[in-house]
Amino acid sequence: MQAVAACFLRYTRPGQSVVVGFSGGLDSSALLHAAACQAKESAIELSALHVHHGLSTNADAWADACQRVCKQLEVPLEVLRVDVPITTGEGVEAAARNVRHQALAGHSADWILLAHHAGDQAETVLHNLLRGAGVRGAAAMPESRGRVLRPLLGLPRDALQAYAEFHRLAWVEDESNADCRYTRNFLRHKVFPLIASRFPKAGQQLAAAASRFSEVDSLLEDLASLDLRGSPPEFPMSLGLFRDLPDTRSRNLLRAMLTWHQVQPPDECRLNEFVRQLRTTGNDRHPRIDLARYSLWCKAGHLHFKRQD
Structure with missing residues (x-):
C-alpha cells in the first residue's frame, strides 16, 4: 500500500x-x-x-x-x-x-x-539477455514509461x-x-530455483542491475537524438545518417528509432548485420528485414519502415 x-x-x-x-x-x-x-x-x-x-x-x-x-x-x-x-x-x-x-x-x-513485481523484473532481465537483447532489454521494465506505472x-x-x-x-x-512450455514459466519454475540455490539474492541483484541498465539506456537515447542532427525521428530516414556515424552509434541510432516507434529491435546478430548493409551497400542493392510486427528496407537512399497489421 x-x-x-x-x-x-x-x-x-x-x-x-x-x-x-x-x-x-x-x-x-x-x-x-x-x-x-x-x-x-x-x-x-x-x-x-x-x-x-x-x-x-x-x-x-x-x-x-x-x-x-x-x-x-x-x-x-x-x-x-x-x-x-x-x-x-x-x-x-x-x-x-x-x-x-x-x-x-x-x-x-x-x-x-x-x-509487475521484482520477481517479474528479474525474469525479464534474464529472458531478454538469453534471447540476445541489448542494453534496453537488460533494462527490462521501468517504473514509469509513458502512461504506464x-x-x-x-x-x-x-x-x-x-x-x-x-x-x-x-x-x-x-x-x-x-506450463513450462512457455519460456517465462520455464525460467520461473525450473531455472530460477536452481540459480537461487547457489545465489540466494539473484532476484534482487538482477532487478538492481536492470535499474543500472535503465540509466545507461536513457543516456544512449540522448546520444541517438543528437545523432539525428536535427532530423525528425521519423521514417523514411536518410541512409547518410548511418554512414556518417561510427558502427556503434549507427546501431544505437537504429535501436532508438525502433524503440521510439514502439517496436522491439531484432536480436543483436540480425541488427548488426542489417546496419552493416545499410552502411556499405550500393544504391543498386536493397537490404531488407522482415519481422513479425514490422519490416525495414532500403530504397532510393532512404530507410523505410512499415508496421505489420
Whole structure:
C-alpha cells in the first residue's frame, strides 16, 4: 500500500484517472486492493480493465470473479473481449501479451497501473539477455514509461502474497502459469530455483542491475537524438545518417528509432548485420528485414519502415 501511495504521489495529480490492468490473479488483486484503498485519499478516479483472451476454458469464470472483486471494492470494471492471433510467428504467450498491452494502451485513463513485481523484473532481465537483447532489454521494465506505472517493481512476490493473505483477498489461478512450455514459466519454475540455490539474492541483484541498465539506456537515447542532427525521428530516414556515424552509434541510432516507434529491435546478430548493409551497400542493392510486427528496407537512399497489421 505504501508503494502504491508513493507512486501516486510521484506521478499523479488529484482528479486524474487511473486504470488497473486486472487479470484476477494474485499480483493484480493485491495491486487493485491497494490502489482502491489509496484512490480516495489521493483524489484519484480509479477503474479496472480485464482483458478476456478466451484462451482458457476458465476465461469466463475469471471474468466473473473479477466482476465480484470490483463490485466489493466499488471499482468500475470493463471486461474487454479480444482475439489473440496465433499465426504471427510470435507464439501464443507473446501474442497474448501484445494484445493485452494494446488493449490497455487504448484506454482513456490518464495512467495505467500494472502489477509487475521484482520477481517479474528479474525474469525479464534474464529472458531478454538469453534471447540476445541489448542494453534496453537488460533494462527490462521501468517504473514509469509513458502512461504506464509499475508501483510494485521494488517488492518481491512474497510481499504481495503476504499482503493478499493479510487482507483475505480472493484471486484466481491461471493454469497456464504452470506450463513450462512457455519460456517465462520455464525460467520461473525450473531455472530460477536452481540459480537461487547457489545465489540466494539473484532476484534482487538482477532487478538492481536492470535499474543500472535503465540509466545507461536513457543516456544512449540522448546520444541517438543528437545523432539525428536535427532530423525528425521519423521514417523514411536518410541512409547518410548511418554512414556518417561510427558502427556503434549507427546501431544505437537504429535501436532508438525502433524503440521510439514502439517496436522491439531484432536480436543483436540480425541488427548488426542489417546496419552493416545499410552502411556499405550500393544504391543498386536493397537490404531488407522482415519481422513479425514490422519490416525495414532500403530504397532510393532512404530507410523505410512499415508496421505489420
